[in-house]
Amino acid sequence: xxxxxxxxxxxxxxxxxxxxxxxxxxxxxxxxxxxxxxxxxxxxxxxxxxxxxxxxxxxxxxxxxxxxxxxxxxxxxxxxxxxxxxxxxxxxxxxxxxxxxxxxxxxxxxxxxxxxxxxxxxxxxxxxxxxxxxxxxxxxxxxxxxxxxxxxxxxxxxxxxxxxxxxxxxxxxxxxxxxxxxxxxxxxxxxxxxxxxxxxxxxxxxxxxxxxxxxxxxxxxxxxxxxxxxxxxxxxxxxxxxxxxxxxxxxxxxxxxxxxxx
Numbered sequence: 185x186x187x188x189x190x191x192x193x194x195x196x197x198x199x200x201x202x203x204x205x206x207x208x209x210x211x212x213x214x215x216x217x218x219x220x221x222x223x224x225x226x227x228x229x230x231x232x233x234x235x236x237x238x239x240x241x242x243x244x245x246x247x248x249x250x251x252x253x254x255x256x257x258x259x260x261x262x263x264x265x266x267x268x269x270x271x272x273x274x275x276x277x278x279x280x281x282x283x284x285x286x287x288x289x290x291x292x293x294x295x296x297x298x299x300x301x302x303x304x305x306x307x308x309x310x311x312x313x314x315x316x317x318x319x320x321x322x323x324x325x326x327x328x329x330x331x332x333x334x335x336x337x338x339x340x341x342x343x344x345x346x347x348x349x350x351x352x353x354x355x356x357x358x359x360x361x362x363x364x365x366x367x368x369x370x371x372x373x374x375x376x377x378x379x380x381x382x383x384x385x386x387x388x389x390x391x392x393x394x395x396x397x398x399x400x401x402x403x404x405x406x407x408x409x410x411x412x413x414x415x416x417x418x419x420x421x422x423x424x425x426x427x428x429x430x431x432x433x434x435x436x437x438x439x440x441x442x443x444x445x446x
Contacts, residue, residue, distance in 0.1 A: 200413050200422075204413075204422070207222070208222075208320075212308070212313060212316060212317070212320075213313070215308055215309070215313065216309070217261070219305065219308050220258075220261060220305045220308075220309070221258075223257070223301050223304050223305050224254050224257040224258050224301065224305075225254065226301065226419060226423060227253055227254065227257050227297060227298055227301035228250040228251060228253045228254030228257070229250060229412070229419040230253075230297050230409075230419050230420045230423065230427075231249050231250050231252075231253035231279065231294050231297060231298070232246050232247060232249065232250030232253075233246075233409040233410045233412075233418045233419060233420045234290060234293055234294060234297070234400075234409070234420065235249045235250065235279065235282075235283070235290070236409075236410065237400070237401065237404050237406050237409060238283050238286045238289065238290055238404065239282070239283055239286075242282070245282050249278075249279040249282065249294075252275055252278065252279065253275055253279070253294070253297075253298060256271055256272055256274075256275035256298060257272070257298060257301055257302060257305075259271060260272070260302055260305075261305075268302060269299075272295065272298040272299055272302060273295055275294070275298060276290075276291050276292075276294040276295035276298060277291055277295075279291070279294050280294070289400060289403075293396065293397075293400065296393075296427060296431055297427055299431055299434070300426075300427040300428070300430040300431040300434070301427075301430075302434070303430050303431055303433065303434025303435075303437075304316065304319070304426075304430045304434070306434065306437075307319065307430075307433065307434060307437065311437065311445055314369070314372060314373055315373065315433075315442075315445070317369075318365070318366075318369045318373065318379075318383075319386065319426075319429055319430055319433045320426070321365045321368075321369070322362045322365045322366070322383045322386045322387055322390070322429060323386070323387070323390045323425050323426050323429040325358075325361040325362060325364070325365045325387075326358035326359070326361055326362050326387040326390055326391065326425070327358070327390075327425055328361070329354070329357040329358050329360065329361035330350070330354035330355060330357055330358040330361075330391075331354065332357075333351075333353050333354045333356075333357030333358075334349070334350065334351040334353055334354025334357075335354075337351070337353040337354075346395055346398050346399045346402060350391075350394075350395070355391060358387055358391065359384050359387055359388070361387075362383040362384050362386065362387030363380045363381075363383055363384050364380075365383055366379040366380030366381070366382065366383030366384070367379075367380045369383075373444045374444045375442070375443040375444030375445075376443055376444070378443040379443050379444065382436065382441075382442065382443060385432065386429045386432050386433055387429070389428040389429050389431065389432035390425035390426065390428045390429035391425065391428070392428050393424045393425050393426070393427045393428025393429070393431070394424045394425040394428070396424070396428070397409070397420055397421070397424035408421055409421050
């Protein structure tokens with residue numbers, strides 16, 4: 185691969201990333217309902233994309249399921265905690281019923297998407313801005329380190345049958361970067377050095393979210409979940425790793441296993 189081809193997608197990726205960063209920083213800083221609405225919109229968009237990939241002939245259904253997902257996430261804002269889980273799972277199951285032959289694929293991924301979105305909003309609202317920044321920083325650092333290390337060093341593929349572009353060099357570089365983020369946040373969050381270990385686990389969960397989406401796309405013969413984000417494909421293509429990281433972080437928090445929040 186020539187140098188120009190190797191880095192040819194870098195400019196649109198950087199421009200799109202810059203726009204997303206500006207919007208994300210504003211919503212993160214504002215917090216509350218402003219951050220929540222942004223996450224709910226992303227959740228609805230991701231379920232919309234998932235529906236379009238699985239059932240491209242039913243675009244009206246995809247839009248309806250995206251709206252339903254947004255509404256289910258919005259309803260969690262005013263619902264008691266114990267009622268949130270069945271509500272979000274019910275929304276995923278309702279959508280799965282409209283996906284003949286792909287019910288399990290849709291249901292599991294849609295449920296994971298909605299639960300991850302809920303976890304991110306809950307973490308911002310209940311634990312504070314710095315904890316959400318930690319999750320984001322871990323996932324972004326993992327992605328950036330993996331991208332540059334993989335493009336620069338190449339080497340054996342991590343899981344070629346599912347994600348042919350991912351290499352072991354990029355994967356390991358992502359873990360190292362995540363550990364560095366953990367050490368950087370350990371003091372300010374009062375979490376100690378264990379946060380570096382947890383950060384690597386969150387990074388791995390993010391990588392698995394990325395691979396899970398890649399597996400779905402390969403099974404469906406789809407290159408990108410959509411073309412909403414120049415250089416990144418769709419919302420799912422950009423935030424699939426964030427889903428995995430947020431979901432694990434939320435689970436660890438729920439079970440009292442996040443150092444500094446236990």
